Amino acid sequence: MKDHHPHKSLDDVHESVPIHGGKSKFKRVISFFGPAYLISVGYMDPGNWATDLAGGSQFGYALLWVLLMSNVMALLLQSLCTRLGIVRGKDLAQCNREIYPKRMNFVLYVLAELAIAACDLAEVLGMAIGLNLLFGIDILWGVLISFADTFLLLYLQRLGMRKLELFIVGLISLIGMCFLAEMFFAQPELEEVVTGFVPSLPNSAALYIAIGIIGATVMPHNLYLHSALVQTRKIDRDEHGIRKALKYNFFDSAIALNIAFFVNAAILILAASVFHKNGMHNVAELQDAYHLLGTTLGTEWAPKLFAIALILAGQSSTITGTLAGQIVMEGYLQLRISPLLRRMLTRLLAIVPAVIVIIVFGDEKVGQMLIFSQVLLSMQLAFAVIPLIHFVSDKEKMGAFVIGAKIKFFSWLIAVVIAFLNFQLVYEEVTDWLSEIDNVGLQACIVAGALGLFVLLIMTIVYPWILKRKPSRSDIHISFDDLEFKQASSFRTILLALDFSKSDEKVISQVLQYNPAISRLILIHIVESASVKYTGGQSDDYETRKDLARVEQYAKFLKEKGYDVLFELGYNNRIKAIRTMCGKYSADLLIVGSHGHNGLKDIVFGETVNKLRHAVKIPVLIAQ
Structure with a gap:
């Protein structure tokens, strides 16, 4: 508990949900409910x-019984x-970065991103199939x-974490109601359903399906996600507060995952009571199930x-x-990018392969793509578990909350089972690929990749036990002790970017604070007349003159205040011209006025300030 860190998971919603502090125990419990429902959708996605x-x-x-065990x-x-x-x-990614070597972390990061893309691929295809059927x-x-x-997702995030959770709960409720209705139509025999919870494997084909069920149930990205989502609750950091949070979050997980179990069991029971009983033993495609149900x-x-449930499952999972x-x-890269860009990249990684396969091979390969997405998920799962x-299990870091011997035993047992079953599934698929590929070089690459994953798995197991633990590297900020503070020298050459608008008042007012005996001022204005745009450089048109x-007027005003002033015009491209002037005069400081608009106007009129901050290598003072 001592290493509770300032770098927060999902920083914009971290501890954004207060815990009810009144006498009502029900309201206090409800305050914790929500994160597990976002997790549960991954256990009932189209994959x-x-x-x-x-x-x-x-x-x-x-x-x-396999579904129940899963x-x-x-x-x-x-x-x-x-x-x-x-x-x-x-979260799990931050902890991985703290203990594993840098290069190993990068490989783990790539595998995690592949798992997320594979999951998104299944959701995209599931929604597309649902829309096609309906x-x-x-x-x-x-x-x-x-x-x-x-x-x-961007809109839901702006509404707050509780609104996002409520939206997901609504989708899950609709999925549950769809399958309740399906159970009413199918009317399965309860006595026969109960016999399914007695462990049995009719043949080797059943073992393969069982492996697929387990592999498709536990999602690796959910392990990263859940460890971050629970941090959205603002809890007391003392031992009592942490124990309450652990207890209530367990209740949250138990209820949410049992709902996911109901949905998965309902699909299996529906297939058993409708298809198996009527001699239809090879129904695995979503499209076949849709047409045969009616x-x-x-x-x-x-x-x-x-079909409605399929669309809702895909939509809820993709969020x-x-x-x-x-x-x-x-967590892995300490890299933060725009949520919109993050969303678009994730979705494109799923959409582009799907579009290519559909265009090249047609709709009949969609089912195989779903299976392929589950294989990719299976490959990554052991590296998260x-x-x-x-x-x-680390007593030094977990303190009084380290897991006990029994939980540790069953956890490792589950890890072994999952690793074995998932690698078995991967082995089956890779063997099929190798039998279909004639290119020896490509076969060698596939085998080398499989061996590389096996070596990485061994390193994941052994590294924390054998090698010396590394110091924490999970903070996104540099340590305070590593910072050196020195008194800054005076700005001797100050460049003022003027745009002849009201903002020039603030630019000039800012520079008047500096000592005329020390600072030399460079006044610039960028000409963007039609003539300049046409020639691409200097022009002697009316607007330029x-x-x-106008610049001479500013220079005269400042000279009267005792400043040493030079002035010059730049042409055409604002960013490039200002950057060139900064280098030409060896400026120590750039003062520029804010453009006074944002959003859509940035697209219409252009934005200078934000781009300038990255284009020049000197301090930029924005006069607002």
């Missing part, structure tokens, strides 16, 4: 639907994430339409509700992917 459909149609209710695994892992975030005040929209256009929700159940609402991407990028267990006369 899970194919494995649930395949399991139910082929083996009836026999694999329900849910228990997920609950334990997510509770470890909340423990890490609440106790350490750091409205007849071409899948390619559905993929492109999904790009529009890039801006939805003919089998005899109601047009069954397929419509299925959390961007938040996870922000956490991963800031193993460090998580290391961190919550008027501008020169």
Whole structure:
């Protein structure tokens, strides 16, 4: 607990949700509810639907116990994430950066980004398929339409964390109601459903489907996300406050993940009671399930509700992917970029491959892309789970909140099971790829990549145990002790950028504070007349002569105040001309007026100040 750090996960919403401090215990508990619902959508995204459909149609209710086991695994892992975030005040990516070597962290970062892109790919395809089934929209256009929700998350974030959580809860509720209705239409036999919770594997094909279910259930990006989301609550940092936060967040996780379990189980039960019982044992494609539901159940609402739930699942899941991407990028790279840019990059990484495959191979390859996205997720999962267990097992950092021997045993057992099953799934897929590829060089690259992942996995396990721990590097800011403060020398050459607007009053007022005996002033104005734009350089047109006369007026005023003044006109490009003048006169300080507009006007009129700050290598004083 001593290393609670000033660098915060999701800084704009960190500790933004106050905990109810009144007598009502119910309101206090509700204050903690929310983060796990954002996590739960990752456990019911379209990538899970194919494995649930395949399991139910082929083996009836026999694999329900696998879903339940996956849910228990997920609950334990997510509770470890909340423990890490609440106790350490750091997310999983920040903790990884603190302990693992720099190059290894970069590889872990790349894998995490690939997992997020793969998850987003499944969500994009799920939404596109849903739109195609419900409205007849071409899948390619559905993929492109999904790009529009890039801006939805930005809007929800501006409303605040609680509004975002409420929106997700609303989507989850609608998905749950859709499947409640589906259960009413299907009317499965309860006695037969219960038998599915008895562990059994009918054959080797069932084992493969079971591996797929587990691999598709636990999402690696959720582990990063949950450890950050729990930090949105403003809790008391004493032992009592932390224990309460851990308890209430566990309740939050248990309820939310059980809802996700209900949705996944409902899909499997639907496939078992509708398809398996009617001899349809090979229904794994979402499109097949949609078309068969209507003919089998005899109601047009069954397929419509299925498609609606699919769209809602894709929409809700895609929102959390961007938040996870922000956490991963800031935690591993200490790099913060615009939320809009972050969202667009994440979405493009999913949309571009989908568009290319659909254009080149057609809609029939969409199902294979969904499977491929789950393989990518499977490859990354062990690299998130193993460090998580290391961190919550560290008594030095976790103090009284370190996990006990029993939890540690089951955590490592789950890690081994997940690592084995997921690498088994990856092995099966890689073997299929190698059998289909004739190019020896490409085969060698695939094998080398697989071996590299295995070596990285071993390093992830061993490094915290054997090698000496590194000092904390997770702070985005330099240490205060490393800073050196020196008295600044006076500004001898000050360059004033004038635009002949009201802001010039503030620019001149600022410079009058400096000692005329020390400071020399350089007055510049950039001419942007039509003639200058045409020639691209100096011109002697009417506007240029008027501008020169105006600069001379400013110079005369300042000379009367005792300043040494030079003046000059620049031409055409404001940023380039001002930067050139700064170098020509070896300016120590640049004073420029604010342009007085923002937003859309920046696009219309252009913005100088923000670009200037990055273009010049001297201090810039913005007179406002």
